[in-house]
Amino acid sequence: MRKRRDEPVSPWEALHAKGLDRVASELSARVVGQPVATSAVATGLVQAVVELSFEDETAATHRPRATFLFAGPTGVGKTETAKALAKSVFGREDHLVRFDMAEFQSDVSFTRLVGSPPGYVGYAEGGQLTEALKRQPCSVLLFDEVEKAHPRLFDLFLHVIDDGRATDGRGNTVDFSQALVIFTSNLGSASVFTDGAVPTYEALATRVQAEIERVFVDELNRPELYGRLAPKVVVFDALRPPVIPRLCAVLLGRLSDNAGRRFGVRLRFDADEIAIATGGGPSAPSSRCTCSAPSSTGCSTTPAYVTSSCSCRGSRPGSPSTNGRRRASPYRTDLEPEVGVEPTTSALQERRSGQLSYPGGCNRCP
Numbered sequence: 001m002r003k004r005r006d007e008p009v010s011p012w013e014a015l016h017a018k019g020l021d022r023v024a025s026e027l028s029a030r031v032v033g034q035p036v037a038t039s040a041v042a043t044g045l046v047q048a049v050v051e052l053s054f055e056d057e058t059a060a061t062h063r064p065r066a067t068f069l070f071a072g073p074t075g076v077g078k079t080e081t082a083k084a085l086a087k088s089v090f091g092r093e094d095h096l097v098r099f100d101m102a103e104f105q106s107d108v109s110f111t112r113l114v115g116s117p118p119g120y121v122g123y124a125e126g127g128q129l130t131e132a133l134k135r136q137p138c139s140v141l142l143f144d145e146v147e148k149a150h151p152r153l154f155d156l157f158l159h160v161i162d163d164g165r166a167t168d169g170r171g172n173t174v175d176f177s178q179a180l181v182i183f184t185s186n187l188g189s190a191s192v193f194t195d196g197a198v199p200t201y202e203a204l205a206t207r208v209q210a211e212i213e214r215v216f217v218d219e220l221n222r223p224e225l226y227g228r229l230a231p232k233v234v235v236f237d238a239l240r241p242p243v244i245p246r247l248c249a250v251l252l253g254r255l256s257d258n259a260g261r262r263f264g265v266r267l268r269f270d271a272d273e274i275a276i277a278t279g280g281g282p283s284a285p286s287s288r289c290t291c292s293a294p295s296s297t298g299c300s301t302t303p304a305y306v307t308s309s310c311s312c313r314g315s316r317p318g319s320p321s322t323n324g325r326r327r328a329s330p331y332r333t334d335l336e337p338e339v340g341v342e343p344t345t346s347a348l349q350e351r352r353s354g355q356l357s358y359p360g361g362c363n364r365c366p
Contacts, residue, residue, distance in 0.1 A: 070236060110152045189208065
């Protein structure tokens, strides 16, 4: 039976029409350096769209479309993957609903998620989880560091994974059948780098999965929850040296796009400095600044924590001269962008006269 033109199309149906290969390429482009993880997530999306399982159709359609446990070191792209899924599957990143389980360790954590029963404080407000899903059934639910949750929440998670529903404080049933459920964990990542060397991905994945099993089965005493999550574990790799320049390029590209949208300017970045900051080796002499300032004064507008690359050879106070070569300072926490095209002629004249300066530049240069 064909749908009417005015009948809304499910995001999952739209995802099938859009093409899962395209979603997989979007994930790979956004989450840098995680080919195994993004491939596993893309495979999970195929199963979510097809809804094929060993159980009958009725039981399968009540469960969440997909459930994942993202594991691995911190800062490697687990949350970024969840954001990318919200964008690719549901069209916007605000379809991501995130809960930090470190904030749900007390006895009242359960009522915070599903709502208080009648006669208790907070009954009228409802639960954070259930109310968010009522407003937006098609969501990515992210539970960060699931092992830190209160033990009572493990029963809730088990019920959601098995039945795809939960009962709020008012007695209403909340449906999870259109949602993506993602748990994250950093278990096992601390012991991976104890010897100072980064292990292979296979060794890292083995250690992480073993630690997850040990904690859920032995410490938390929840083998049934581990049994549900074990087939859904996706281990993220550590950030390796070849990946860091690519990741840096992606982040700087976003920064440049944001500057263009907000201020109408174009940012240029010093490739030599990026190479040094990302471990790419020594830089070549830079020609960014061509002023003839005396070596005793240096560039007056260069920040103190940035070593100057102009011919004046000014450097950070207390450090030796770098002879015009860029050097990454230990005080830097980010890369200083060069300013590209000034929006007006008056701004260019002000910069030449020394009345207007830009970070990382020199107001003696045109």
